[in-house]
Amino acid sequence: MSTAIEVSHLRKEFRLKTAIKDISFSVEAGTVFSLLGVNGAGKTTTIRILTGLSRPTAGDAVILGHSISRELDLVKKISNLSPQETSVASNLTVRENLEFIAGIYGMNKAKTEENTNRMIALFSLEEVEKSKAKILSGGWQRKLSIAMALITEPKILYLDEPTLGLDVLARKELWNIIEKIKEQVTIVLTTHYMEEAERLSDRIAVMVSGEIQAVGTPEELKAQTGTDTLEDAFIKIAERGNVVCGH
Amino acid sequence: MRALIFSKRTWKEIMRDPLSYIFCLGFPVVMLFIMTAVNKNIPEEAGMHLFEIQSLAPGIAVFGLSFVMLFACIQVSKDRSTAFLLRLYVSPMKPSDFISGYTLPMLWTAFLQEIITFFVSIMIGFTADVSFQPIRLILCLAALIPAGLLFIGFGLLFGSLLSEKAAPGICSVVISVVCFLGGIWMDVDSLGGTLAKICHVLPFYHAVHAARIVLSGDFGDAGTSIFVLLLYSVLIFLLAAFVLREKIQKDLR
Numbered sequence A: 001m002s003t004a005i006e007v008s009h010l011r012k013e014f015r016l017k018t019a020i021k022d023i024s025f026s027v028e029a030g031t032v033f034s035l036l037g038v039n040g041a042g043k044t045t046t047i048r049i050l051t052g053l054s055r056p057t058a059g060d061a062v063i064l065g066h067s068i069s070r071e072l073d074l075v076k077k078i079s080n081l082s083p084q085e086t087s088v089a090s091n092l093t094v095r096e097n098l099e100f101i102a103g104i105y106g107m108n109k110a111k112t113e114e115n116t117n118r119m120i121a122l123f124s125l126e127e128v129e130k131s132k133a134k135i136l137s138g139g140w141q142r143k144l145s146i147a148m149a150l151i152t153e154p155k156i157l158y159l160d161e162p163t164l165g166l167d168v169l170a171r172k173e174l175w176n177i178i179e180k181i182k183e184q185v186t187i188v189l190t191t192h193y194m195e196e197a198e199r200l201s202d203r204i205a206v207m208v209s210g211e212i213q214a215v216g217t218p219e220e221l222k223a224q225t226g227t228d229t230l231e232d233a234f235i236k237i238a239e240r241g242n243v244v245c246g247h
Numbered sequence B: 001m002r003a004l005i006f007s008k009r010t011w012k013e014i015m016r017d018p019l020s021y022i023f024c025l026g027f028p029v030v031m032l033f034i035m036t037a038v039n040k041n042i043p044e045e046a047g048m049h050l051f052e053i054q055s056l057a058p059g060i061a062v063f064g065l066s067f068v069m070l071f072a073c074i075q076v077s078k079d080r081s082t083a084f085l086l087r088l089y090v091s092p093m094k095p096s097d098f099i100s101g102y103t104l105p106m107l108w109t110a111f112l113q114e115i116i117t118f119f120v121s122i123m124i125g126f127t128a129d130v131s132f133q134p135i136r137l138i139l140c141l142a143a144l145i146p147a148g149l150l151f152i153g154f155g156l157l158f159g160s161l162l163s164e165k166a167a168p169g170i171c172s173v174v175i176s177v178v179c180f181l182g183g184i185w186m187d188v189d190s191l192g193g194t195l196a197k198i199c200h201v202l203p204f205y206h207a208v209h210a211a212r213i214v215l216s217g218d219f220g221d222a223g224t225s226i227f228v229l230l231l232y233s234v235l236i237f238l239l240a241a242f243v244l245r246e247k248i249q250k251d252l253r
């Protein structure tokens, strides 16, 4: 397996707050990597830096061989993001939203049509295809939002809290979809739901107050902390504060 | 290419908002009828020609453009307030794509608005035995292009600087200023004094004056007004483009 993302000593300071403090991790190609942490842990900030929405104060990340500080244009072409807040064009229909994004990424008409149809099938969007995005429920909007990220054929897909605010059924459905698409793309997702991290991730990084406190497979994290559930492992890791565990 | 695709999306947003029809298209037409009715009640001896259709039409055309400004402003501030822009920020969109992607559909809206305004004016002209010369109408439309750019520039500028909540308020202040100091509803030339000077320093009077004088066929001092107007539109537009670009870059910090 090859390394898709190599993050080294990333740091982000805001005027009054250091949101992430010297984090490093790597993600293997073709796997799902989760940043697990409570609100304010620094997950979104990390994703923003990796996607070029925000510049790091220090450190760098290399995405499939391209540095985010020196080759951002190349990085942007091979990655895409479904933001924490569902971001769809509210007055466009589901199909138009997908076609719009494909166009922005330079796909020609035939390719746009082909990929749009593929996304509509993959995310079962047929019944809402002609509806304006603003009338869709949270679950539909979230599916559209992820489809809009996947339609550009990214090599790396970032999902920031993909099931935040969804009901049980919508969440289960989205998990099934994520399991389906993980065969095509390397996924980095953030979540504060233990069940979600455990079900979807190959590896998990536990983030506490801007630092990564532990990294491993769900089984490794449980073994390291001597606990039976990921939730207990998470609590132990979070309480341990600054003692870094891992390999 | 990206700019065109973004334009298409902005155009769809405009077309699907019922307010666009009311303000950008309906309002100017309604004002044409109201002011024509008002004009019928002004006695001949008053020597008041402002609301006669040849002079009213260009005034309303500029008045309509101020609503295009309102729309540009609301669109930009609304986009900035939603996470939708995040998506475009991670895409290969460049600041110039945003600027042209907002400007082109607004110019097109302005153009359609002018066509409708003049079409209705021609109809009103028929009833009053006033006819418009086609060549002058075309020249007048051309003279309104820098005015259109000026208002779109203001819209982009306010939209970049203001929040979605503050934007409409500031725009209505500008719309009022345009109406009073632009000489749409009153004769600025007969004013004199400081107020007249202010009117002549601001671009709005010149926008209205240039359109009126070109339509009348008496080109007189149209050159000065068009020059002032061009200068303002280029300056405001460059400023708007600069501020929008800065805002986008600041959002990315």
Ligand SMILES: Nc1ncnc2c1ncn2[C@@H]1O[C@H](COP(=O)(O)OP(=O)(O)O)[C@@H](O)[C@H]1O
Pocket (backbone or CB within 6 Å): A014, A015, A016, A017, A018, A019, A037, A038, A039, A040, A041, A042, A043, A044, A045, A046
């Ligand atoms: N633009 C910003 N300016 C100042 N502080 C910020 C900004 N963005 C995030 N933060 C702070 O950084 C910390 C991490 O935020 P975030 O990455 O959004 O956490 P998470 O996504 O894990 O909930 C929080 O304390 C937040 O208040």
Ligand SMILES: [Mg+2]
Pocket (backbone or CB within 6 Å): A043, A044, A045, A084, A160, A161
């Ligand atoms: Mg977050």
